[in-house]
Amino acid sequence: MAKIELTRIPFIKNALKSRYPQLAVFIVMLIGYIFAILAGLIGTPVGSHNFSIVFVWIAWWAILILVAVPFFGRGWCAVCPIPLPGEWLQHGAVLSPPDKRPKWLNLRVPKMFRNIWLQNISYLLLALFSSVLLTTPNITGIVLAAMLFAAIGLSTVFERRAFCRYLCPVGGFIGLYSQTAPIELRIKDKQVCVTCEGKPCYNGSSAGYGCPWDVFPGGLTKNTYCGLCMECIRTCPHDNIAVNLRPFSADLAKPSTRMDEAFKAFIMLGSAIVYAGVLLGPWGMFKDAAYNVGSSAWFIYAIVFLAIIFVVLPGLFTLGILNTKNTLPLKQRFASLSTALIPLGLMFWVAFSLSFVLTNASYILAALSDPLGLGWNLFGTANAAWQPMLTSILAPAQTLALVVGLVWSARTAQKSANEAGTSSMPVVIYCFVATSLMLWLLL
Amino acid sequence: MRFHFSLLLLVMAGLAVAFVPLPVPAITPQERTFEIDAHQFAYSPSELKVNTGDTITIQLVSADVVHGLYVYGYDISVEADPGQSATLTFVADKPGSFRFRCNITCGAMHPFMIGKLNVGSNSWLYRSIGLAALAVFGVTVSKKPKA
Incomplete structure (x- = not known):
């Protein structure tokens, strides 16, 4: 399937x-x-009746x-409200064209943090407390507020959207899985970018801000770090930016070689x-162990959780690929072949979330x-009884999601293995075993 | 042409794995009674195994707060007050694996107070693993994509 440029449609482009x-x-x-934060902090402590838990x-x-x-990649990031107050503060404006004078410290994020390890850590911090977070409104309220204030704080210290790019616990996995989405923002003609003076898409101009995600659109080859904020469409003086419809998982044809991204796949x-x-x-x-934070059972749970993510899953994966004939260093092979786990992980989450x-x-x-x-009843539905939905199709839908994920991953493994000049079989077998485990847990 | 034929064969094999009826061993239905202790946020025992056609009686005993027990697929439920027991009787005429969960808000982890009822063998799990194996076979024997 060829790409279809959506921005050729005037309505979409103007919008x-x-x-x-x-x-x-x-x-x-x-x-x-903000209402979710307030609801979490002042609403009922019963999670299933609190806006913060139910709507978040x-x-x-x-x-x-x-x-x-799955369908829009980082589409959520395009409308996420978390960076807004910080960004308005950073720009000293909501909509008006930027002036070049920095309003705050405007520092560059140190090089050692310019990766997604901090996002991996922030995700894991939330994941270890997730049983409490998912069920306790005031904890959800506190975490939502903390993310908002962290984004504001980082906007006053660092340039651009440092929180989104390097710290957001959600943004890390959205970026990873956005590579599978059938939508992308890319340049139309590379030569136009090469000769473009001033690179306003990155540095900003009177038409808009420089890329808030610290990405030079001319070098974009995958969705991972493009937040679809659309600033570059506004600033490009040559109309050289396009939003395209494309085949699913087009980005995975060129496997990543970064360990932070590889471990993100294992974490998810x-x-x-x-x-x-x-x-x-x-x-x-x-x-009980997952919920009773601070108890000895919870510490064991946390250790087992981290061991599964950092030792068991990557360890078995490494053992699988250890003996494949290849000239690439093991670390590079590990990172490259773990690309196959991206569609598998996404479909695991789909199957889990369906339930x-x-x-x-x-x-x-x-x-x-x-x-x-x-005790309000604004729309007359306050007393709606709990009733599970579509339970008769749940198991077949989960099977479908997991089998599709397995096929998708096996295909991706073949491409990654071709790229790395090695066999895909160990990765395919690994994906099959992981899928069988997930089927057993869910069905 | 050959690719399409292979794909057709795989799809047919997949449909067979998913839907062809399996022989069910003839087992005389029995009456079974389970006493299930419900406490925040677990059932004990949390897994029940019965044969298709058995008449099941569940005596739900709540140890702390009001708890419920709703059986997915059968769409039936029972509630027990603290320190009390309540009884639910039904015929397990639908084979498969079904979750049951608390349907009375009982505390923070209430949405995850879950148990499992296995009626006969969990054939859908085996069929699903079969489908996964078939899918791997299909991908492996088909032409490898170009890098």
Whole structure:
């Protein structure tokens, strides 16, 4: 399938070039985000009746993992409200054209942090406390507020969106999985960028800001670090930026060789497996251990969780590829071949989320009418009874998601192995075993 | 042409793995009673195994707060007050693996208070693993994509 340039359609191009549609969505999102913080802090402590839990961890999560990431990649980042207040503060403006004088420290992020290790750590910090985070409104409120203030703080110290690019716990995995999405922002003609004076897409101009994600669009080859903020469409004086529809997982044809990205794939794969067992499994002792933060059982849970992610999964993977005939160093082979785990991990999350979301979606109606759990009945749905949805198709849908993920990963493994000049079989077998484990946990 | 034929064969094999009826051993249905202790946020026992056609009686005993037990697929439920027991009786006429979970808000981890009811063998799991194996076979024997 060839690429289709969506920005050739005048309506789409105008909507992306104008700041107003995006601003309108941003404002709605920011209001919702601040309301989620308040609901978490002052609303009912009963999670299933609190807006912060129901709308963040059920509604938003469903949209993110089942729709936004698979089909729009970093589409969520394009409308995420978290960096907004910090960015407005950094620019000293909401919409008006920027002046070049920095308003704050405007430092460059130190080189040692210009990778996604901090995002891996911030994700894991939340993941280890996820049983509490997912179920306790005031903890969700505190974490949402902390992310907002961290983004503001980093915007006053560092240039551009340092929080989004290097610290956001969600942005890390969205970036990883955005490589599979059938949408991309790319330049049309490389030569135009080579001869372009001043590189306004990166440095900014009177038409807009330099790339907030610290990416030079002329060098974009994958979606991972492009936040789809559309600034470059506004600043490019040569109309050389396009948003394209493309085949799924086009970015994975060129495997990454970065260890931070490789470990991100293992972190996401491992946490999907752990959550499927702990949260959706029938074993009460695992739930107790995950929920009772600070207890000795929780420390054992945390150690096992980290061991699965950093030792067991990568260790078995390494053992599998150890004896494949190849001249590439093992580290490079490891990073390159782990690209195959990206579609597998995404579909693990889809299968896990289907169960979690369909079971709990009926809470949305009640929380809509009584978001703080204060006895309101705004839309007459406050007393809607809990009822799981579509349970008859849940298991077949999960099987379909996991088998599609396995095929997708096996194909990706073949491409990565071709690229690395080695056999794909160990990776394919690894993916099959992981899929069988996930099937056992979910079905 | 050959590719399309192979694909057709694989799809047919996949449909067979997913849907062809398997022989079910003839087992005389029995009456089975389970006492399930419910406490925040687990059931004990949390896994029940019965044969298709068995008449199941669940005595739900709540140890702390009000708990419920809702059986997916059967769409039936029971509630037990603290220190009390309540009874649910039904015929396990649908084979497969079904989750059951608390349907009365009972605390923070309530959404994850889950157990498992296996009626007969969990054939969908085996079929799913079969489909996964078939998919791997299909990908492996098909032409490798160019880098």
